[in-house]
Amino acid sequence: MHITGNKLYQRIAAQIATAIEEGRWAPGTRLSGERDLAEEYGVSRPTIREAMIALEMKGWIEARHGSGLYVTRHEHGTRQREDALNFDVGAFDLTEARILFEGEAAALAAVSISDEQLAELDGLVDQMGAHDGNDAKVLEADHRFHLTIAAATGNAAIRSVVEYLWELRTKSPLCANMFARAKREGVTPRAEEHRPIVEALRAHDPSAARTAMRRHLRGVVDDLLEATELEVMERARSELDARRDSVARRLKIGSA
Template sequence: MQPKLKLYQNVARKIEQGIKDGAYPLGARLPPERDLADKFGVSRPTVREAIIALEIRNLVEVKHGSGVYVVHLPAMEENLAELDVGAFELIEARMMFEGEAAALAALAMTDDELRELGDILVKMEDVDPASAEELSFDRKFHLSIARGTKNSLIEQTIETLWDVRETSPLCKHMFHQARSSGINPRPSEHRRILDALSTRDPAASRSAMRDHLRRVSEDLLVVTELELIEKAKKEIGDKRRRLVGK
């Protein structure tokens, strides 16, 4: 039985088939992101994950200020499952699990555990942004909250999600792209989570965690923004037309 493909894998497969069938020939520019999202009935983040997956496989190239172009034809059937989970899918799962974990931890964490969480945050604030140390403290911060729920299954689930973040090739590629663009963990948002936990307020803790993860998703949307490419191309075309008209 064939494993069920993820949404981005289905979209990537369909675009790849379009390349094979000649709908998107070698050298052609793919339709804008919004058009692809409408065509395949998926969200724009899903289209972005599909494009990035095809880019990793060297089938397309994103040319900033121009668009996404077909640069190679598929040589043979490849296993898209090897790219595993995309960052948007992962954040969606983290938002659900870690949001509820924060709400539970607000009532279950001991004062000592909250102090330890504060120590981790102080260390995160003191290291260089985007350093290996900051990323390590980021993970420790979130897993400490999961451990604070006193529920081993919740802790294991959230640890597994963090393992996926660090092992999935597609996820690693997207987060590396974010760090290369200067987008790093925000200690101030972690401080808000700690403050909410310290007040023993489940609703505020849930909200702080979900807001933080929502911001992570928004940062990735900016980094992987394909719509900006189309906008830049249109602006260049408009300028050229104005110049010709003078």
């Protein structure tokens, strides 16, 4: 099967789109499960998740209440398919890069961070905890927190790389879509996840700072995995709870 796209999720999305065009999944039929697709294509669940969201964003598939992902289109044409699925970087790839770069940035910052910068980080963590998670002030505090650590390295190139990675959150359509989904599911910066990073920096312990930053960002990956299930599972749980309530009410009436 012909593989297109520079990024892995793009190549997988293109292969699935090709399979749809070739008739493996007809319009209206349910796609194979995420785990099955990950095994078939030899990639991770995050890669399949990014490919599924890219396909959904361009109308190839749709999520149905508590049921799964279904094919909605059959043909786009080769060039249209390649253009449609080119969404640049996804949230999982971005966060993986952040684990690499920001983990090392935190380790380097632990050596040279100043008392003033530590005080600024303390204030930003307090700000994250003082507002509702969806408040723009919390997101801005989170952004400034990570950039302050990058600046504390004293290396302008590192700060520029970290700033660029943050810009991708909004400049990449796929990445922005995934973080927007996560925000709708209540995934927002949490103050308690940032405090261990500050304490490791205050102790001027590079190893502890690296570990704390990586643990925090791996938590972001876990949150994204849970929140980007195309809302199918959450709707399924809500509908199941509603059905349970309905049955309970009927049973209560019958026993009165």
